[in-house]
Amino acid sequence: MSVGDAFDEWADDGRDREMEDEHWATAKQLLARMPVEPGDRVLDLGTGSGYAPRAISQAADAGLAVGLDASPEMVTNARSYTDDSDVGFLAGDFHQLPFESESFDHCVSMESFFFATHPEELLAELRRVLRSGGTFYCGVNYYQENHYAHEWADRIEPEMLLWSATEYRSAFQNAGFQLAEQSYVPDRDTEIPPESEFPTAEFETREQMVERYRELGTLLTVAVVP
Numbered sequence: 381m382s383v384g385d386a387f388d389e390w391a392d393d394g395r396d397r398e399m400e401d402e403h404w405a406t407a408k409q410l411l412a413r414m415p416v417e418p419g420d421r422v423l424d425l426g427t428g429s430g431y432a433p434r435a436i437s438q439a440a441d442a443g444l445a446v447g448l449d450a451s452p453e454m455v456t457n458a459r460s461y462t463d464d465s466d467v468g469f470l471a472g473d474f475h476q477l478p479f480e481s482e483s484f485d486h487c488v489s490m491e492s493f494f495f496a497t498h499p500e501e502l503l504a505e506l507r508r509v510l511r512s513g514g515t516f517y518c519g520v521n522y523y524q525e526n527h528y529a530h531e532w533a534d535r536i537e538p539e540m541l542l543w544s545a546t547e548y549r550s551a552f553q554n555a556g557f558q559l560a561e562q563s564y565v566p567d568r569d570t571e572i573p574p575e576s577e578f579p580t581a582e583f584e585t586r587e588q589m590v591e592r593y594r595e596l597g598t599l600l601t602v603a604v605v606p
């Protein structure tokens with residue numbers, strides 16, 4: 381099954397909105413850090429429900445916020461969630477971006493980069509479509525140091541890259557980006573029950589849950605086009 385077909389099923393089951401709810405706690409922090417100025421053009425790779433372009437348009441008054449996704453059903457849903465004329469969605473593969481060179485000021489990607497089958501091609505394309513000084517804010521919860529997420533591989537059909545923080549940095553640098561920042565963005569919204577309620581279905585101890593949400597969280601790598 382292609383990645384587009386797999387996520388078409390998710391979109392049809394309403395899991396696009398579920399992902400939005402799950403990712404928003406850290407995604408909102410990542411989006412708030414982006415240096416988007418009024419009128420800027422911003423691209424979201426693997427947009428899902430399209431919450432990132434919607435938020436960027438509203439909060440930063442971007443000139444255009446575009447969400448790209450391999451799943452046509454995700455794109456159909458994303459279009460239905462907004463009537464903002466500065467927001468657009470299209471179906472496509474992020475390894476071959478259907479945009480002119482240097483046509484975007486910034487790019488964001490939340491929980492999508494690890495679906496790249498050819499990450500070096502994706503990064504070369506991204507470097508092409510971003511202007512000099514443009515930024516790439518890449519957030520992932522599925523990464524080597526976050527051992528709590530490793531089991532996703534058993535239940536998510538498309539292959540996923542399980543890179544470490546170092547591997548993200550190296551790949552971005554090898555693609556010709558400069559690194560601006562790398563950090564762990566904590567999820568402070570997920571409620572952590574008192575000690576007495578452990579073990580839970582997911583965590584043996586409270587310390588594990590604190591590590592998963594408050595210490596590891598989302599790995600953010602920020603790259604800049606020289």
Ligand SMILES: C[S@@+](CC[C@H](N)C(=O)[O-])C[C@H]1O[C@@H](n2cnc3c(N)ncnc32)[C@H](O)[C@@H]1O
Pocket residue numbers: 383384387399400403407425426427428429430448449450451454472473474475489490491492495496
């Ligand atoms: C886990 S979802 C994340 C969606 C959204 N960014 C969020 O935070 O909720 C990953 C998304 O990436 C998309 N995707 C995976 N591979 C892709 C590719 N090669 N090109 C474009 N989109 C892709 C999937 O269709 C899916 O909607």
